[in-house]
Amino acid sequence: MFISFEGIDGSGKSTQARLLAETLRAEGHDVLVTREPGGSPGAEEIRHLVLEGSPDRWSAETEILLFTAARRDHLERTIGPALAAGRIVICDRFADSTRMYQGLTRGDLRSTVDALHQMMIGVEPDLTFLVDIDPAEGLGRALARKGHEERFEDFGLGMQQRMREGFLALAKEFSTRFRVIDGTRAPEDVARDVAAATRLALGAPAST
Ligand code: ADP
Ligand code: TYD
Secondary structure, eight states, rough: EEEEEEEEEESHHHHHHHHHHHHHHHTTTOOOEEEESSSHHHHHHHHHHHHSTTTTTTTHHHHHHHHHHHHHIIIIIIIIIHHHOOOOOEEEOOOHHHHHHHHHTTTTTHHHHHHHHHHHHOOOOOOEEEOOHHHHHHHHHHHHHHHOOOOTTOOOOOHHHHHHHHHHHHHTTTTTTEEETTTOOOHHHHHHHHHHHHHHHHHOOTOO
16 A cells, blocks of 8 residues: 655654554554655655755756656655555655645646656555645744755745645545545644544554
8 A cells, every 4th residue: 555645844744654654563564654755765866956955946847857757766666666565655745745836836837747747657645644734833843843955945824825725625636545634633643543544445444
């Protein structure tokens, strides 16, 4: 099973990806946790290119190509082999992030993102958790741990709000694989919902 976590910056995706992996491992599953952009040596190199430097370092189109190139490498070298070996793959962001960040922020480029995705990736997660939180809270959390990967975190509140709405619309568009989770609660409460939905998708009893 291929599981992704999506949501605005600071929503708690990495925390939830880690907690879900711990729970599934404790239940005997073989789990790989990975992230985008990155997750393979080549894709981690591309991560530096796309997340560091000035906001206008790349054109919108070049950025789509770079994120998709990173994803292709990640898929070929990390995700694909792990799924083929029967492991559960948990990925912190996947193609939905490109649909939102590159598809929405600098004009309407969603169809370009989708065309490239279809040609070069062609895979969607089996299950996608949208960790939904108030953008002001997300921005506060993201800025509190501000580091050198800040190209997309200087968007400000207005863009975070558009992004949240975009993610909620995406969850409706792909309603079969999306689960919207209220991320404003304590991490362990969020994690309980995530684990229950995952067990359901795995065909295990929700109370296990
Ligand atoms: P993301 O991967 O979505 O950017 P993180 O999991 O890295 O989010 O969390 C961002 C920050 O918020 C971290 O400092 C983390 O410890 C904190 N955090 C995560 N989940 C919660 C939560 N449910 N409530 C409060 N703080 C949280
Ligand atoms: P991430 O490390 O998940 O940041 P955060 O923990 O703040 O959510 O992702 C880094 C940034 O990369 C984030 O601001 C979103 C952006 N991003 C894109 O713009 N497009 C993409 O396809 C992906 C995967 C991430």
